[in-house]
Every structure is written in C-alpha cells, then in structure tokens.
Amino acid sequence: MATRTQSRSSNRSTSGRSSGSSSSDSRSAFSWGDNAGPMLGAALAGVALGFAANFGRKAVMQGMSAAAGDWDEVLAAEHDATLAIFDKMLATDETQTFRRRMLLTKLCHSLDKHAYEEEMVVYPALREANEAVDADHLEHDHGQMKTFIYELGQMETNAPNWLEKIREFRQLISSHAHMEEEEVFPRFKEGLNEEQNARITSMVNRDGFWMA
Ligand SMILES: [Fe+2]
C-alpha cells in the first residue's frame, strides 16, 4: 500500500503540474488571487493540522512505541484485535444488519493491513531464512481468508448462515494466528540478531502505518 499510496499522490501532483505547465504564463492556473494569502495560509494550516492529527492517530494505532525488535508482539496484538472484532460479530443477531456491515468493514480493513505487513515483510524474510514451507503455508491461509471475505461480501448480513460463516472464518484466523505466534514466529525470531529483529519491526511498522 505504501507504493500504491505514494503512486496515487504522485499521480495527483503530476497531473496538477502538467495542467499548470500548459500555460507559458509565469502565474500558473493554480495561482491564488492577491487576496487569497490569508485564506491560503489558513487552509494550509488546516491541512497541516489534519495531517498531524492523522499522523498521530496512525502512529498510535500502529504501536510505534513498541520496543525496537518486537515485531512479533505488534502482530500478536493485531491478532487479538481482529479476534475481538469476530467476537462482536458473533454477539449480533440477524436484526443488527447495520452493525454487522460496519464490523465486517472494520474486519476487512484490519485483515488487509495485517496481511500486507506479513506478506510484504515477514513472509519474505522467512523465505530468506529458508523457512519457505511455513511462509507458503501461511500465505495460502491468507488466500482462504480472502475467499471468506469474498463470500461474506456476496451474502446478506441477515442470512441464516451468516453467523456460521463468521464462526468458520474465526476458526481459520484463530488457528493461523496460533501457528504464527506459537510455532513460526518464535523460532524465526530466535534465529535473528537484535539488529535484524529491529529492522523487521521497523518495516512492519512502516507498512502498517501506510495501511492504517
Ligand atoms: Fe498471517
């Protein structure tokens, strides 16, 4: 997503520049009138504040205060948060269609971010450490999760089998998280030195930050 985000913003600025540069006038099409100074200043201050607030929220959500090498704890905390969303879903009944839709959206966002961190950083690092079998197994599970999301997207949230589908989905996530937390990640982490663990943590935080 970092790449997609960056390319989106670079596309925006590129198209802005090309429209403006079509004129040979030194004042581009985007020049503000003489009286626009204070307004522009206020607008920019607003953008800066918005950015700062968003940055702060993302930093908190991404747990950037986590200790330098604790990438596994960052991911385990995300597992817990994801399972908590499932528990809220399982506590709904078929009349709560709006709540179910909201929780499903939240779940998709949370899984998207988490899968990005693992698929772009942790699993490739596992393969680099000759743990390709585990990495492939785990990535295959992620594929099954996407299938669940697809199927839930096709279902009405008041469908009689909605809860059953959520229960099956939770089971998959729970055993996947268990394999990561109890088997694969501890073994992998133990084989890395402090600097390598710190590097993985920083990459996980970076990718999670862009996806938050
Ligand atoms: Fe995973």
Ligand SMILES: [Fe+2]
């Ligand atoms: Fe995970």
